[in-house]
Amino acid sequence: MGNRGLSKAGIVLALVLGGLPLTVLGADAARQPDNRAHVDRAETARAQARAVAIAEALFSYSSADLPAQRAEIADLITGDLVTQYTDLLDQAEKGVREQQVAFTSKVTHSGVRLLDPGKAEVLLFLTQSSTRPGEAPQSAGAQFVLTLVRGDSGWQQAKGSAIDLLGAR
Amino acid sequence: MNAPNRRALVAVVALVLVAAAFGFAVLLGDRTTSGTAVPVQPTGSPADREAATTRDDVVRVGGDGARVLNTLRVATFDADYDAWEAVVTGDLLDSLRTGRTSSRERFLAAGTSTTGHVLAAAAEQVDADRGTATVLVALRVTAESATAPTETLVRVLVTVTRTADGWRLSGIAHAPVR
Numbered sequence: 136m137g138n139r140g141l142s143k144a145g146i147v148l149a150l151v152l153g154g155l156p157l158t159v160l161g162a163d164a165a166r167q168p169d170n171r172a173h174v175d176r177a178e179t180a181r182a183q184a185r186a187v188a189i190a191e192a193l194f195s196y197s198s199a200d201l202p203a204q205r206a207e208i209a210d211l212i213t214g215d216l217v218t219q220y221t222d223l224l225d226q227a228e229k230g231v232r233e234q235q236v237a238f239t240s241k242v243t244h245s246g247v248r249l250l251d252p253g254k255a256e257v258l259l260f261l262t263q264s265s266t267r268p269g270e271a272p273q274s275a276g277a278q279f280v281l282t283l284v285r286g287d288s289g290w291q292q293a294k295g296s297a298i299d300l301l302g303a304r
Numbered sequence: 305m306n307a308p309n310r311r312a313l314v315a316v317v318a319l320v321l322v323a324a325a326f327g328f329a330v331l332l333g334d335r336t337t338s339g340t341a342v343p344v345q346p347t348g349s350p351a352d353r354e355a356a357t358t359r360d361d362v363v364r365v366g367g368d369g370a371r372v373l374n375t376l377r378v379a380t381f382d383a384d385y386d387a388w389e390a391v392v393t394g395d396l397l398d399s400l401r402t403g404r405t406s407s408r409e410r411f412l413a414a415g416t417s418t419t420g421h422v423l424a425a426a427a428e429q430v431d432a433d434r435g436t437a438t439v440l441v442a443l444r445v446t447a448e449s450a451t452a453p454t455e456t457l458v459r460v461l462v463t464v465t466r467t468a469d470g471w472r473l474s475g476i477a478h479a480p481v482r
């Protein structure tokens with residue numbers, strides 16, 4: 136994704152999703168016999184809340200706080216997703232700085248489809264708004280499945296380990 | 305969240321038809337839920353197993369219902385529309401039945417077929433006591449007409465309601481960007 140790609144409408148989605156490789160959709164994860172999603176309501180709610188917080192944090196940043204963004208993600212994601220997300224920021228950084236873009240993301244709907252003792256999968260519908268000096272804000276929608284790995288002290292400290300973009304490109 | 309209401313549901317149906325008229329897809333998909341999947345006995349207490357079964361039922365019905373309501377083909381209009389009526393209930397069913405003739409005329413005049421494919425589905429909220437649930441569904445919809453096929457990613461919110469014949473869709477609406 137070059138600097139040129141960072142202007143106009145396609146840019147928002149590119150920054151949400153660009154650079155993140157597709158992962159294979161889990162083969163009917165919901166049918167696992169130990170799936171506790173919506174069975175253990177308290178744990179489901181915790182995993183859901185954590186997924187929402189991680190997704191909104193990952194895709195909310197501005198030209199002014201890129202260093203802070205890089206530091207913040209250490210508590211949010213793990214494994215291959217760290218590399219993927221860092222690569223994404225690397226690619227976006229130049230354009231974001233030049234255009235003084237600020238992104239704010241809000242999860243509008245979410246659902247836990249899998250919750251087992253160590254892993255959760257959450258389908259998220261997200262809206263990302265972007266603002267530039269002197270321009271009207273733009274918004275774009277995205278949908279993806281965020282996989283969480285449970286923290287030692289519970290879902291409140293879970294980290295994102297993978298994002299499935301569901302075929303977006 | 306606000307449950308998708310009837311107006312929104314009807315709007316989706318209308319949108320499908322409008323989209324077809326303009327030659328681009330705005331509809332939905334198919335998932336591993338229908339037909340071949342072998343149910344797995346959930347673990348846990350009887351109450352837990354019941355909750356797990358309910359969750360799987362609403363996700364399956366919601367996802368497949370969204371696929372059905374985003375599939376409407378020129379060559380099989382009546383069969384497809386029968387499928388629409390089979391997956392819905394309540395006011396939504398009434399509105400589909402009322403609009404069938406006019407929908408057929410507009411749809412066949414437009415000449416664009418759409419086929420949905422479910423990419424992912426998950427329950428946002430399940431209320432087994434009230435017999436309602438909300439399901440998020442992400443779909444890919446392919447539209448085909450005289451020109452090259454087009455694909456669109458679509459995300460919808462489906463409300464399902466328990467009926468005497470099982471779970472049915474009582475609402476469907478696009479998840480807006482806002």
